[in-house]
Amino acid sequence: MLTLTMSRALNEGLRCALRDDPRVLVMGEDVGALGGVFRVTDGLLSEFGPQRVIDTPLGESGIIGTAVGLAMRGYRPVCEIQFDGFVFPAFDQIVSQVAKLRARTEGRQPMPIVVRIPAGGGIGAVEHHSESPEAYFAHTPGLRVVYPSSPSDAFRMIRQSIALDDPVIFLEPKRCYWHKGEVEPEAELADMPPLLAAQTVRLSPQRGVADGPPRYSVSIVCYGPTVEWAMRAAEAATQQGVTVEVVDLRALSPLDLGSVEASVQRTHRLVVVHEAPGRVGLGAEIAAAVSERCFADLYAPVQRVVGLDIPYPPNRLEGAYLPTPERILDAVAMTLAAA
Amino acid sequence: MPPTWTGEPCDGASGPPIQVLDPSGQFTADPRFPVDLDDGDLLGLHRDMVLVRQLDTTATALQQQGELGLWASSRGQEAIGVGLAAAVAPSDMVFPSYREHALAWCRGVGISGILGLFRGITNGGWDPAAVGLAVPSIVIGAQVLHAVGYAMGQQLDGGGEATAVVFGDGASSQGDTLEAMVWAASFEAPVVLLCINNGWAISVPAARQSRIPLAQRARGFGFPGLRVDGNDVLAMYAVARAALDYARTGGPVLIEAVTYRMAAHTTADDDMRYRTRAEVDQWQERDPISRLTAHLVDCGLLDDGALAELQHESQRLAEAVRHEVRTMPMPDVRTLGRHAYASDTRASLVPAGVPVAPPAPAVDSAVRATALSAAHG
Ligand SMILES: Cc1ncc(C[n+]2csc(CCOP(=O)(O)OP(=O)(O)O)c2C)c(N)n1
Ligand SMILES: [Mg+2]
Numbered sequence: 001m002l003t004l005t006m007s008r009a010l011n012e013g014l015r016c017a018l019r020d021d022p023r024v025l026v027m028g029e030d031v032g033a034l035g036g037v038f039r040v041t042d043g044l045l046s047e048f049g050p051q052r053v054i055d056t057p058l059g060e061s062g063i064i065g066t067a068v069g070l071a072m073r074g075y076r077p078v079c080e081i082q083f084d085g086f087v088f089p090a091f092d093q094i095v096s097q098v099a100k101l102r103a104r105t106e107g108r109q110p111m112p113i114v115v116r117i118p119a120g121g122g123i124g125a126v127e128h129h130s131e132s133p134e135a136y137f138a139h140t141p142g143l144r145v146v147y148p149s150s151p152s153d154a155f156r157m158i159r160q161s162i163a164l165d166d167p168v169i170f171l172e173p174k175r176c177y178w179h180k181g182e183v184e185p186e187a188e189l190a191d192m193p194p195l196l197a198a199q200t201v202r203l204s205p206q207r208g209v210a211d212g213p214p215r216y217s218v219s220i221v222c223y224g225p226t227v228e229w230a231m232r233a234a235e236a237a238t239q240q241g242v243t244v245e246v247v248d249l250r251a252l253s254p255l256d257l258g259s260v261e262a263s264v265q266r267t268h269r270l271v272v273v274h275e276a277p278g279r280v281g282l283g284a285e286i287a288a289a290v291s292e293r294c295f296a297d298l299y300a301p302v303q304r305v306v307g308l309d310i311p312y313p314p315n316r317l318e319g320a321y322l323p324t325p326e327r328i329l330d331a332v333a334m335t336l337a338a339a
Numbered sequence: 340m341p342p343t344w345t346g347e348p349c350d351g352a353s354g355p356p357i358q359v360l361d362p363s364g365q366f367t368a369d370p371r372f373p374v375d376l377d378d379g380d381l382l383g384l385h386r387d388m389v390l391v392r393q394l395d396t397t398a399t400a401l402q403q404q405g406e407l408g409l410w411a412s413s414r415g416q417e418a419i420g421v422g423l424a425a426a427v428a429p430s431d432m433v434f435p436s437y438r439e440h441a442l443a444w445c446r447g448v449g450i451s452g453i454l455g456l457f458r459g460i461t462n463g464g465w466d467p468a469a470v471g472l473a474v475p476s477i478v479i480g481a482q483v484l485h486a487v488g489y490a491m492g493q494q495l496d497g498g499g500e501a502t503a504v505v506f507g508d509g510a511s512s513q514g515d516t517l518e519a520m521v522w523a524a525s526f527e528a529p530v531v532l533l534c535i536n537n538g539w540a541i542s543v544p545a546a547r548q549s550r551i552p553l554a555q556r557a558r559g560f561g562f563p564g565l566r567v568d569g570n571d572v573l574a575m576y577a578v579a580r581a582a583l584d585y586a587r588t589g590g591p592v593l594i595e596a597v598t599y600r601m602a603a604h605t606t607a608d609d610d611m612r613y614r615t616r617a618e619v620d621q622w623q624e625r626d627p628i629s630r631l632t633a634h635l636v637d638c639g640l641l642d643d644g645a646l647a648e649l650q651h652e653s654q655r656l657a658e659a660v661r662h663e664v665r666t667m668p669m670p671d672v673r674t675l676g677r678h679a680y681a682s683d684t685r686a687s688l689v690p691a692g693v694p695v696a697p698p699a700p701a702v703d704s705a706v707r708a709t710a711l712s713a714a715h716g
Binding site: 032033034055059061062086088124127128308309315317 | 462
């Protein structure tokens, strides 16, 4: 076990992948000598050389478009997009080519491409550096979308994503890059839990009662950067006698709806949290799926705690935009008040 | 004196970039690109460069003190924005990159306008039409297409005006930039495409973007390319002026201004990971301000007294910048999203009965307290 930051855990994951498979390439803007603006590719250039760790010209469509050709030639490109807001020049290549080539060739052409994107807000950045573009990709059949929330998940999921023959949009919660956690660097791919499985953590009140009665329980479904905030809200709620299950989705497409459903069947209330605007977002999808699958289990309407339906604001106002622990706690209260 | 340049490329295939002031301040006229400026204009260029450098130095310090979230320094590149701003007519339009603070300064944007974005209180900061300057594009290359479209509009409206757009060596690789060149050529748009080749796109050297001087790319698109010393404000002015005059009737011109990014990419960058101090120091000798200072002192236009006065003015600007930054009003939370649409349609965007996206907590504290305390039971 090592204690690593998320940035470092990703770095180790990439190192393992480059070491284990000579067809793995890392490419993007400033991934070489600089080691990436978040240092995720630090040291990889000197260890694996400029043919495996490639500083590209400045062009996102170029990065992803050439990754398609490299993948057709049998390589496994891991592409870095420098920030969430800069993936859009590559959007056409991703949704029209990367996502569809397997289907277009009737299964003959695998697309083992990973697109790493630092995403989310809360770091006081200028425009285009705080976006949450996951819904665009989750809406696109043919892509897998994952969003780890911890160093150990980041390490495991980057390795699994690279090993997969499907394209993966790999979102990284940039405000958590320097969070530390335990990582098992020797873990074998074969021993890892499934890439697309959610993780449910149950937090019980501390008042001598093992668990609150179902009247006072709630599930909070979240992913990526909001997991930490959901945990904080959950801890505050347990102080008040509420049992909370925090479901970290980890994968956004396909979604592990089984885990969500199972949790809702235990708690009967659901709050969904994400930073992206609420309208037509993941929260809407999850609320719809839950009402289809286990409507009768719900004691209260599903609450969404999400980014506002507006362009991401200047950073001095982002506190009012983001789904903070306070807003999550309010939504928890709302589901309880409805019962 | 009208420029005698008639559109023949001068793209650095052989020989150095166009220069009229050498690094020591020695002036050698280039008959194709006359410097038709009077003494007052020359002193004005000098003053603007000095003040923009001061603004840049002060902003860098303010970032270090936590007053700005980020700062992208234009140190060493002042001659480009100042030269271009002097060459455009008031009715011309300019599209800047995020680093060209000199353009904003010279177009009269003002301290708060320039620094508000970096303070995190606005994503823009001024009205493009009012100042003849678009707000800076952070998405690399996007503004080049916007500029070409604007120039197409100027042409549709009857001609006479021109547009200038600034982008970097890194931006020269972006699809948008290259499509902009196709469009500009196809429609003979009155646009000057000014590529600032400062040697670096963050950590990536310009050689990764182009094997040939960037100005030579113009030939492939079918319009003239000019390669100019971007640390020579007089050459910058004269070349930009000639290019704009050509563009008004002749269509696009590409200018590559050769310069060097003296500071790290931004205050968030550590440039010593990818370049050497020695390389930076070399360019120090080609500083754009000291060469114009030397020239003006030589001509007798500047003396110690005038330089000291400018120094004072510069200190007063530093104080004004510090004061304005610290006292910039925080944006009102109630303005969130107000400008996403032409009218404030936030309420009508959602069906009746659904609460409008709430800046305030969705539950009032009394409800919350009751609900949570019920759970105690
Ligand atoms: C589309 C897009 N991709 C990536 C970035 C991140 N980024 C910001 S500045 C920069 C380098 C730009 O280099 P250049 O065009 O030479 O301009 P300079 O910074 O030298 O002024 C990069 C990659 C961005 N802003 N937009
Ligand atoms: Mg550059």
